[in-house]
Amino acid sequence: MARRSSARWPFVACVVLQTVIFGSGSAITKLAYESITPLWCLVVRFGLAALVFGLFLGPRIVRQLRSVCVRDWLPAALCMALSFITCNVALDLTTATNVGFLVALPVVFAPLLSSIVNRSRYPFAFLPFQGAVVAGLYLLCANGGAPSFGWGEALALLSSMTLAGALVFGERGLERLDAATIAGTQIGASFVIALICALAFEPPMDVASVQPMAWGVVAFLALLSTCLTFFLQNVALSALPSSTVSLLLTGEPVFTALFSFVILGETLSMTGLAGAAVIVAGVVAATWLEGRRAADADDCLAHAPASGAHAEAASKAVELPQVALPLPERRSLAADRTA
Known part of the structure; x- marks a missing residue:
């Protein structure tokens, strides 16, 4: 049983690494906005990521997609695209702390959506941990103040809902496709939808005015915060339920706060630090409990x-x-x- 339980931790580590990269990306994204608009930033980011995936994995992805139905990959791809677009526009409309709190709420939406889509029982055992994490997120992101709610917050909440959809539908898509193919479809859909939105809602990008720092940020976001993180997320979903992955992703605001302190000089109050501690404790406890339950279930099946x-x-x-x-x-x- 210990061997089965330990086999889960590499996949947990994939999500933790994803949150570290996402947290650092959130801290530096606004640096790019000084010379490039949010939607065109997404176009360049996902265009570069799609090019990389196409060069290395294109034939493999096309070969797999020919053997499945569109419904096996399109819902997850569309949800991921909408999640990133709404999140990045929200960052331009409100504070990063408010966005960080709201975008980290798939922990609330993913279990409910999973129980509906997969017709499974809602994991009521995780309600205390979900409540603790939400409380910790509030303490961390409010940072001693009272968060406001406007268009930016509304878009961030929509981003959280669609990310939950990407996790749940991605988990189902992995029954027929591998992690690289699911990640490739998500990147491709994000590029297409971002390009349509940029052409419709923003003026043409002035390439000459984009600062070298912004190009560096976009390259980091494309290669690490897109190619690598999308792949890591789908690898994790091949072994962990979407509810567990969504819970682990709530650690992102903690890393965002850490990198914001190092890169941008932003500081946390004692309330924010307490919130970060509550999040870490809740995520570790819930992940350990879920691992024990899964190991016990596997052990019972093996000996029944x-x-x-x-x-x-x-x-x-x-x-x-x-x-x-x-x-x-x-x-x-x-x-x-x-x-």
């Missing part, structure tokens, strides 16, 4: 004896192939069953 209809089905599954097997192979199969 076959009985009733299950035993009969297992017997049929073994016996049916014997009809078509030559005599030596039937003897070998019978010996295996006896052993």
Whole structure:
């Protein structure tokens, strides 16, 4: 059981690394906005990321997409695209702390959406941890003040809802496709929708006026905060439920606050530090509990004896192939069953 539990932690580490990269990206994104508008920043970011994915994984992605239906990948791709567009526009309309609090709320939406889409039981055992994390996020992002609510906050909340959709539908898509293909479709859809929105709502980008620092930020966002993080997220979803991934992603505001202190000189009050501590404690406790529950369930299944209809089905599954097997192979199969 300990071996099964420990096998989960590399996937947990993938999400933690993703939150670190996202947190650093959130802290430096506004530096790019000094010379490039949010939507055109997204166009360049996802265009570069799509180019990288196309060069290294294009044939593989196309080959996999030909073997599945559009509904296997399009919902997750559209949700991820809408999440990034609304989040980046929100950053231009309100404070990063308010955006950080609201964008980290898939922990609330993902379990509910998963129970609806997958027709599964809502994980009520995680409600105390979800409540603690939401309280910690408020303390961290309010930072001793009272957060306001306007268009920026509304877009950030929409970003949180659509990110929850990307997690839930991405988890389902991974039943038919691998992590690289799901990530590639999300990047491609984000580029197309960002380009449409930029052409519709912003003036043409003045390339000559974009500062070298902004190009560096965009390159970081494209290669690490897009290519790598999208891949890490989908690798994690191949082994962890979307509710667990959404809970782990609530650590992003903690890293955002840390990098904002280092890069931008922003500081946290004692209330903000207390909120960060509550988030870390809640995420660690919930992840440990979920791992124990999953390990216990796997252990019970591994040691449960076959009985009733299950035993009969297992017997049929073994016996049916014997009809078509030559005599030596039937003897070998019978010996295996006896052993």
